[in-house]
Amino acid sequence: VFRIYFSETLDKSFSFWITSSTNPRVWEAENMVSGLTLTMGGWNEIRVPVGDYLGRDGKIAPIAFTLAYNQSFGPNEDVPGGYLLFDTVKLRESVKVVDENYKIYDISEIIPLSGEKTYSGELDSYSDTFDYNKDCNIAFARTDKTFTGMKVKVKVSDLSRFSFYFVLNGTNKYFIDGGVFFWFNNDSVLMGTATKTYVSEPLPESIRANEEFTVEMTCAPYYVDGMKAGNYVALKVGGTEIGKGCFVSNASCNFGGWTGLYLHNTMKGVNVTVAPVTQAAEPAISLALSTSLNATSIAVGESLGTKVKVTGKLYKADDIKYVIVSGDEYAEIDADGYITGKADGKVIVKAVATNDFGTFSSNEIEITVGKGEAPKKKGCGSSVESGIFAILGLAGLATIMIKKRKGE
Incomplete structure (x- = not known):
């Protein structure tokens, strides 16, 4: 100013x-x-x-x-x-105002987690110089949305040799580039960014091996004079606040849409299990399939493009496939989602995404190919059918004539 x-x-x-x-x-x-x-x-x-x-x-x-x-x-x-x-x-002294409408999302609202899921450490030996940027360091990460908080149940099989952290609102797979970390290891609990550690406290005595404990993390926007200035971050373990909440300004930290769990210096044989606190009613991933210009018909021999919008994108890319639900004799669909008409009729298609958490389907779309109706079959069957009716007709006529003669 x-x-x-x-x-x-x-x-x-x-x-x-x-x-x-x-x-x-x-x-x-x-x-x-x-x-x-x-x-x-x-x-x-x-x-x-x-x-x-x-x-x-x-x-x-x-x-x-x-x-x-x-x-x-x-x-x-x-x-x-x-x-x-x-x-x-x-x-004048700046007054920081935290958004009152922020929400603490259950982990099952962020990733499509149903029940608990266990991740195992990959290190042969403990090292203080572990590469933060190793891809295998990422257990899971949601990449397409920012979240104002996350709650999750955690269980660690061995407290003597573990280290993992959650990241909220990072910018990419490298935590050192942005976002806020909430770090748990053998000795302590840490909260901070790549440039500054805001909270460093001993590991709570309430945390025990092979026993669940609840972690609640906050990363909610705060404003100064009506302008968004950064995020207020705080951490609770088992309902107890760890250290004090703090304000992380936009000028001191980059924020983005990456939220996930990272295994850091966790040894082989040590398991970290995560589970929902309150299971979400709907899965955190959804697929919306549509056609080019929302077309619903194509001619025989022509092709029509489709596209799928995925809400709930994960770091490990979803394996998306396009499949025909019914009517594969009338059209085919390739790996890129292009539908090609083969014969008059109707075909129903959908998209399917498969990832570490299961298989998820999109809406179904019906496409009319050509005239939309398969032609009726012609040939010997029709001639035989006509012949049968003709014979039955003659037999009926003969019966009537016989009855008349008997009545004379």
Whole structure:
């Protein structure tokens, strides 16, 4: 926040840009102030998001102020002159307000977990230099949505040689790039980011080997002067808060849509089991299948594309297949979801996703191929049928004639 004084001699038909080489987005319109909204001959208070102007060292980089008139001036025209004065502003203490409507999601609302699932350690020996970025470090991760909190039941088979952590709202599979971690190991419980540990407490005595304990993690947005400034993070184990909740600003941590469980320095033979606290009524993954332009018919020999939208994407890509439910004699569907008509009739298709948690199906779509009705079969069957009716007709006529003769 700073103050700028524009002299009275300035023409108000200008744009005032506040830019920096640290972020190309600063040339967007949101970082421009129109002179028409400013006071000439008086002080103006200007506010900009500090995150857009931070250098790699975490300090504010040089900021450029550009006053650009909105019209061109000829070689003999005078450009309106004037002067600018800059000053600082005495800031009041910022009041951080946590979003009251945040929700603690059950793990079964984040991943399609039904009942408990066990993950085993993969290390042959304990090492303090374990590679955080190893793919095998990820037990599971949801990648398409941010969550304001997660609750889960956890059970560890051996407390003497384990280490794992949950990440909420990371940016990718590497926890060191963003998000908040909630770390459990032999000795302690930690909460923090890649650049700072906010909470470090001894492992609660209530945690025992092969016994379930509940973990509740919070990562809820907080606001300053109505603007989202970061996330409030907190941790409870067995209903007891560990350390104190803290505010993690957007300027100090990158946040994204990765939420998951990471096994870190957990030895072979040690199991970490997770289970829902309150089982979700609906699975956390769903598939929505549609056709190009929502078409419902194709001609024989033509092809029609389909696409599937997956809600609840996981780190290990879902194996999505397109299948024909009925009518495979009228059409075929390939691995990319293209339907090709083979004969007049109707075909029903759907998409199926298979992952570590099971198999999930999309809605079904009926496609009319050609005329939509299979032609009736013709041949010997029809001739024989007609012949039978003809014989029956003659037999009936003979019976009537016989009866008449007997009655004469």
